[in-house]
Amino acid sequence: MSFVLRVSNALVHTALIVSILFFGIASAQVEIEIIADEGSKIPITVLPFGGEGEEADLIAEIISADLTKTGLFSIQDVETSWGLSKLKGEDFADWQERKVQNLVVGKFAKLKDGRIQASFWLYDILGQAMSVGYQIKDDPKQLRRTAHHFADLIYEKLTGDKGVFRTKIAYVVRKTDLSALVIADSDGHNPNEIFSSKEPILSPRWSPTGDQIAFVSFLNRRAAVYVVPVNYQTGRVSGKPEVIGPFPGSNSAPAWSPDGKRLAIAISKDGRSDIFSVLLSDRSKVQLTNSRSIDTEPSFSHDGKSIVFTSDRTGQPQIYKASISQVSEVRLTYAGRYNASAQLSPDDSFLALMHYDEGRFNVGTLDMQTGIVQILTKGTLDQSPSIAPNGKVIVYASEANGRGILRFVSKNGRAKLRYLGPKGDDIREPSWGPFIKD
Amino acid sequence: MTARILLLAGLVAVCAGCSSKTKTNADIEQRDLFDPSNRRSFEQSVESVEAGGDQNEGDLKAQQDELKREFEREEQRLLEERSKIDKENAAIQAEQEREAEIERQLAEKNSLLSQRSVFYNFDSSLIQPEYRPIVQAHGDFLSRNPQVRIRIEGNCDDRGSREYNLALGQSRAEQLKQALILEGASPDQIDVMSYGAERPSFFGINEESRAKNRRSDLVYIDES
Numbered sequence: 174m175s176f177v178l179r180v181s182n183a184l185v186h187t188a189l190i191v192s193i194l195f196f197g198i199a200s201a202q203v204e205i206e207i208i209a210d211e212g213s214k215i216p217i218t219v220l221p222f223g224g225e226g227e228e229a230d231l232i233a234e235i236i237s238a239d240l241t242k243t244g245l246f247s248i249q250d251v252e253t254s255w256g257l258s259k260l261k262g263e264d265f266a267d268w269q270e271r272k273v274q275n276l277v278v279g280k281f282a283k284l285k286d287g288r289i290q291a292s293f294w295l296y297d298i299l300g301q302a303m304s305v306g307y308q309i310k311d312d313p314k315q316l317r318r319t320a321h322h323f324a325d326l327i328y329e330k331l332t333g334d335k336g337v338f339r340t341k342i343a344y345v346v347r348k349t350d351l352s353a354l355v356i357a358d359s360d361g362h363n364p365n366e367i368f369s370s371k372e373p374i375l376s377p378r379w380s381p382t383g384d385q386i387a388f389v390s391f392l393n394r395r396a397a398v399y400v401v402p403v404n405y406q407t408g409r410v411s412g413k414p415e416v417i418g419p420f421p422g423s424n425s426a427p428a429w430s431p432d433g434k435r436l437a438i439a440i441s442k443d444g445r446s447d448i449f450s451v452l453l454s455d456r457s458k459v460q461l462t463n464s465r466s467i468d469t470e471p472s473f474s475h476d477g478k479s480i481v482f483t484s485d486r487t488g489q490p491q492i493y494k495a496s497i498s499q500v501s502e503v504r505l506t507y508a509g510r511y512n513a514s515a516q517l518s519p520d521d522s523f524l525a526l527m528h529y530d531e532g533r534f535n536v537g538t539l540d541m542q543t544g545i546v547q548i549l550t551k552g553t554l555d556q557s558p559s560i561a562p563n564g565k566v567i568v569y570a571s572e573a574n575g576r577g578i579l580r581f582v583s584k585n586g587r588a589k590l591r592y593l594g595p596k597g598d599d600i601r602e603p604s605w606g607p608f609i610k611d
Numbered sequence: 612m613t614a615r616i617l618l619l620a621g622l623v624a625v626c627a628g629c630s631s632k633t634k635t636n637a638d639i640e641q642r643d644l645f646d647p648s649n650r651r652s653f654e655q656s657v658e659s660v661e662a663g664g665d666q667n668e669g670d671l672k673a674q675q676d677e678l679k680r681e682f683e684r685e686e687q688r689l690l691e692e693r694s695k696i697d698k699e700n701a702a703i704q705a706e707q708e709r710e711a712e713i714e715r716q717l718a719e720k721n722s723l724l725s726q727r728s729v730f731y732n733f734d735s736s737l738i739q740p741e742y743r744p745i746v747q748a749h750g751d752f753l754s755r756n757p758q759v760r761i762r763i764e765g766n767c768d769d770r771g772s773r774e775y776n777l778a779l780g781q782s783r784a785e786q787l788k789q790a791l792i793l794e795g796a797s798p799d800q801i802d803v804m805s806y807g808a809e810r811p812s813f814f815g816i817n818e819e820s821r822a823k824n825r826r827s828d829l830v831y832i833d834e835s
Contacts, residue, residue: 373809375773389777394762394804396777423781423805426774439778441805444785446778467778483775489734490775511734513772527772534770556772575816602773 214247215331217275222291224281228316232281232291235320239338239360240328242581243565244588249273262294265301273298277327289313293323295330305330317362337561341408341606342568343377343386344579347599354388354401356408359561359605361579361592367410368401376426379606380433384411386604387427387436392416396423398438400453405606417451420458428471428480437461437480439469448482450497462495462502472516472524481505481524483513492526492539506539508546514557515539518564523584525558525567536569538584549586559605560584568603577601713756717831723748729787731825734771736783738790746787749829750794757797760832763787765805766812768821773808780805780827787827802832 219237222229240246251271260267262278279293292308305326309319318339325336337359346353346366352374357364368374372391379386383405389396397419402412418424422442429436430450437450448462448471461480462468467490470483481494492506492515506512511529518525524539528548536558537548549567557570564584571580571591576599579592594600717724729742738746753759765780765787784803792798813820 373806375777375807375809389774391806394802396805423777425777439774441778441781444782444789446781467775467782469778470772470774483772485734485775490772511771513775529771554770 215245216249217246218249218251218273219277222279222281229281232320235317236324239324242590244583245332262296265298268298291319295327334565335563337563339609340562342603344603345374345601364595365408368414375602377604378427378429379604380429381431381607382433383607389425392419396425398424398427426469428473430473431475431477437471470514474517474521475519481515481517516558516560518560519562520564525560527556549582557602559603561605562608568605570601579603724752727829729827731783736786746790747794750791750796753791753800754795760800762802762830762832764828764830766824766826767808768824769808777805777807780807783827
């Protein structure tokens with residue numbers, strides 16, 4: 174695998190005739206339902222890549238699908254009858270005439286050494302400049318990742334935020350008498366089962382570097398926290414799951430500290446559940462919460478100095494924040510009789526949470542500055558929110574026709590899509606992995 | 612000499628009987644030195660010593676007395692052993708009867724003990740008054756039968772957070788444990804665990820199914 178950064182104005186591209194972009198092939202398992210205000214979207218035209226074979230078409234389709242799903246872009250097709258094939262990216266006046274504002278062109282080739290080579294160029298038509306050019310040579314199996322990489326670069330250039338198209342998600346698939354832990358691309362492709370058990374599996378959580386996943390299963394009829402090493406690039410398991418502890422009682426709800434050295438876990442014993450921070454190197458533990466009620470579901474702030482967690486100390490589950498170093502706890506949620514499963518955003522500016530009101534469980538956000546809760550979903554049992562590493566999208570578990578599915582919603586609530594697993598899998602408990610290391 | 616060997620053989624046989632873990636009456640009778648045939652062989656061995664003849668009369672008499680005393684001591688010891696074994700057998704039988712009685716009571720249909728679940732309201736681990744008689748029956752039963760062990764398995768319906776439900780199931784099981792202790796059960800008799808919402812018995816999404824999943828189960832360990 175090799176990435177070659179190459180910015181060049183000298184290359185000339187022949188644009189092929191534009192076909193209608195359709196996500197059917199690129200993402201058969203994904204249904205897209207976008208709710209957005211058209212006027213506020215970034216218009217972009219992605220031409221089919223030059224070159225032989227289905228791969229050239231597929232790259233353009235994947236890029237278009239990635240960008241569309243964010244709800245921030247509107248894919249603008251250009252009329253096919255205008256003799257586009259003669260136009261080059263630099264023919265700015267001609268593109269402007271066709272109302273094109275951002276243009277992606279690219280080409281694809283199979284190399285003699287067996288690798289694939291793909292290049293793309295992003296043109297700012299109004300600014301009359303090429304803004305990104307990039308070439309990748311890689312294993313043919315990495316075609317989708319190559320396309321996602323291009324989409325990441327385009328997304329970052331045009332929105333200012335990092336893209337998450339090459340990140341992974343982990344989730345649990347429930348089968349008859351079996352639970353499986355699965356890693357997939359963030360668009361749901363390449364699902365790969367890394368661990369299965371007759372005991373229930375819950376609460377998978379990626380480590381900050383993406384090379385481990387903590388999860389909960391059962392050991393001798395007790396919930397126990399496990400950590401399994403994985404390869405983030407390939408989505409494959411790289412070792413055996415190891416039990417952390419187990420500490421006496423029920424151990425669950427693992428949360429990684431930002432440095433990856435500690436796991437906060439809930440230990441339930443003698444009728445109470447408290448949160449402890451366990452140092453993984455020597456398994457020593459420090460108690461973080463102390464109440465006679467249920468304290469669970471910790472999530473670390475990104476400076477590692479505090480946690481948010483769920484507590485039913487008032488009789489109903491609500492979200493609290495506790496300092497690691499001193500005894501100080503603050504209640505964060507007041508709206509609704511049930512708030513749980515809080516996760517802090519990468520910049521600590523908001524929480525994603527599960528909120529219950531009028532008989533429905535929905536996923537929403539809590540603004541840490543204003544305390545305002547915004548409900549983003551419309552299901553009856555939406556749960557287990559997990560925030561993308563760029564803080565722009567939330568994946569959560571939902572239901573359709575009696576089985577679990579994953580849904581995605583943009584942080585602003587304007588873009589929504591749902592992921593139906595392959596083979597009618599019953600999917601639950603997604604965890605969004607970290608940015609990929611280039 | 613022969614007598615000694617026979618006596619030792621008999622002792623070994625009795626001891627083998629003692630150390631055997633299954634002290635059934637049949638085992639013990641097989642090795643019983645009071646069996647007439649065993650006794651006859653002992654007397655024969657004494658006679659054979661007497662018939663030896665050509666040794667000093669006094670020596671023989673002393674030897675015979677010694678053997679008789681030895682025999683009497685042994686007889687006494689074996690009597691004690693026998694009575695001990697009988698007592699143990701009686702205890703085992705009583706225990707078996709008690710276990711049979713426990714099983715009979717647990718298996719009895721339409722009794723309070725046959726009801727093994729307590730049901731809850733949503734997001735609550737409070738035991739409703741209607742389940743009080745069931746809790747009392749099990750607490751009383753555990754208190755009367757201290758050797759009996761149970762496991763309480765807390766469960767929740769599918770609504771709400773999975774992790775919170777895991778803790779809620781644990782809380783339900785713990786509170787039921789405390790209620791049983793108040794009725795006389797010992798903490799050592801009760802193990803608690805929670806599956807949260809992960810092991811529903813009913814898969815419907817209507818309130819009826821959900822109500823059945825908000826439940827603590829009392830599992831008697833030998834039965835599971």
